[in-house]
Amino acid sequence: MMYGAIEAGGTKFVCAISDERGELKEKISIPTTTPEETLEHVFNYFDSFELSAIGIGSFGPIDVNPTSPTYGYVTTTPKTAWKNFDFLGAIKKRYAIPIGWTTDVNAAALGEVKKGAAMGLSSCVYLTVGTGIGGGAVVNGELLSGYGHPEMGHIMVRLHPDETFKGTCPYHGNCLEGIAAGPAIEQRYGKTGHELTSDSAVWEMEAYYIAQALMNYTLIVSPERIVLGGGVMKQAQLFPLIRQEFEKLMGDYVELPPLEEYIVPPALGDNAGITGCLLLAAEQLTN
Amino acid sequence: MMYGAIEAGGTKFVCAISDERGELKEKISIPTTTPEETLEHVFNYFDSFELSAIGIGSFGPIDVNPTSPTYGYVTTTPKTAWKNFDFLGAIKKRYAIPIGWTTDVNAAALGEVKKGAAMGLSSCVYLTVGTGIGGGAVVNGELLSGYGHPEMGHIMVRLHPDETFKGTCPYHGNCLEGIAAGPAIEQRYGKTGHELTSDSAVWEMEAYYIAQALMNYTLIVSPERIVLGGGVMKQAQLFPLIRQEFEKLMGDYVELPPLEEYIVPPALGDNAGITGCLLLAAEQLTN
Numbered sequence: 001m002m003y004g005a006i007e008a009g010g011t012k013f014v015c016a017i018s019d020e021r022g023e024l025k026e027k028i029s030i031p032t033t034t035p036e037e038t039l040e041h042v043f044n045y046f047d048s049f050e051l052s053a054i055g056i057g058s059f060g061p062i063d064v065n066p067t068s069p070t071y072g073y074v075t076t077t078p079k080t081a082w083k084n085f086d087f088l089g090a091i092k093k094r095y096a097i098p099i100g101w102t103t104d105v106n107a108a109a110l111g112e113v114k115k116g117a118a119m120g121l122s123s124c125v126y127l128t129v130g131t132g133i134g135g136g137a138v139v140n141g142e143l144l145s146g147y148g149h150p151e152m153g154h155i156m157v158r159l160h161p162d163e164t165f166k167g168t169c170p171y172h173g174n175c176l177e178g179i180a181a182g183p184a185i186e187q188r189y190g191k192t193g194h195e196l197t198s199d200s201a202v203w204e205m206e207a208y209y210i211a212q213a214l215m216n217y218t219l220i221v222s223p224e225r226i227v228l229g230g231g232v233m234k235q236a237q238l239f240p241l242i243r244q245e246f247e248k249l250m251g252d253y254v255e256l257p258p259l260e261e262y263i264v265p266p267a268l269g270d271n272a273g274i275t276g277c278l279l280l281a282a283e284q285l286t287n
Numbered sequence: 288m289m290y291g292a293i294e295a296g297g298t299k300f301v302c303a304i305s306d307e308r309g310e311l312k313e314k315i316s317i318p319t320t321t322p323e324e325t326l327e328h329v330f331n332y333f334d335s336f337e338l339s340a341i342g343i344g345s346f347g348p349i350d351v352n353p354t355s356p357t358y359g360y361v362t363t364t365p366k367t368a369w370k371n372f373d374f375l376g377a378i379k380k381r382y383a384i385p386i387g388w389t390t391d392v393n394a395a396a397l398g399e400v401k402k403g404a405a406m407g408l409s410s411c412v413y414l415t416v417g418t419g420i421g422g423g424a425v426v427n428g429e430l431l432s433g434y435g436h437p438e439m440g441h442i443m444v445r446l447h448p449d450e451t452f453k454g455t456c457p458y459h460g461n462c463l464e465g466i467a468a469g470p471a472i473e474q475r476y477g478k479t480g481h482e483l484t485s486d487s488a489v490w491e492m493e494a495y496y497i498a499q500a501l502m503n504y505t506l507i508v509s510p511e512r513i514v515l516g517g518g519v520m521k522q523a524q525l526f527p528l529i530r531q532e533f534e535k536l537m538g539d540y541v542e543l544p545p546l547e548e549y550i551v552p553p554a555l556g557d558n559a560g561i562t563g564c565l566l567l568a569a570e571q572l573t574n
Contacts, residue, residue: 216442
């Protein structure tokens, strides 16, 4: 029994296969170009294995509603080549095996709950802060979805008193992603995050926004843990700043674990998503 | 087989019993005073029936974490007589039968999903806008809880450009509840909502806040429907204003049902919570 996994990101696809026990065995990385070209590489890789199931965690928005006519499609993405592309359908056409389908961040949340920083818990929010901001969650042991999937990166947050930047989001301007993702930092200051590492004002403002988002996730979903991944979160100085701002905002209103245990980096690092995709593949055969 | 239900609100307790089929048979209302006095009335009522299980939906915050030493307590409520009161323990001491325990708004969400405006769906957010603002949710067919329960009324929203009011929340000042619950309306304008019914600016500002909250709930939980209840929502002119503002904010980013079907009043009216409590009681015997 061997599983395949696709973590489909906006800039790269990671494909992996498991060993017989379902553990990550090997993975490759493919640049995300057009659907045809990218999937050609995916097929070339998977064709040489005998897979029992595949798990896909895709960038979004995607249609995860099994009753919808466009179930399995990538929908309103700004990446035009992928807009309204029947991603799940293309994989199903090639491989007549069970295929799990969710968002990249839901997959990462699943990975962190089952094998990572939230192991042993039945709920967790996973937020990635990188070129975009996206969140997924596990609630009562199951992936969070309803009419669609979460799009936690696009919530509205209160603007910082010193904010002058208009925001980068084509849909919402200065929603969380629009003012706090990597491109917002770069455009606001004209420098990359790496070049700004020692500038404390940059990270205080960033923490101000992320802490507000975590407050809202906490008050709405009440997860047992929040895992923060993605390129921007590699600025490790952000963690204490976020916890401090979060504590101030929450005002002791709800009971929470110690914040060092509540707001944490991913234990699986960059493998959170692909690990979750393998777990999702395995779930297809047990459900 | 007969069930008991307690919908414990900050101003009144509603107690009900079901008929043999689990349907609401009769209910009484008791003013919320001290725990001792209020529960005396509850006991007087329930003692004359032979109940198989009880469901409690309580005002909060409450401790819903079964592994916590204060499980079943009312916790940081501003109602001092109830602060740190072992509510569930007091009911269990009196009745040695299975007892379900959740928030009043989670109970209302359950009622609306099983028998009300979200019947047939597996997810729904229920928000009450009244003397306070509280939200509950059903996700994947189950009540939403994790480390604790949702406290959706206390999220941060962006302030209206014309806002001058400081907010009433003792914990967060101008969080959603602090600027958009009934008391905020009264204090901001020096008049009750009823006296302001024809003042369109009042309801446009109210809709501005509630729509932001619904945007965040939508992007975080992705429910199939949102049910808006509570005293303030009896201002029926709010519904179209909220839908309009919500549509503007969302910017067509995610696929949603037509908003007239997505943002709706409770079908069970004021019986949403107590109906959910009866369902919760019944669940104690089937789980």
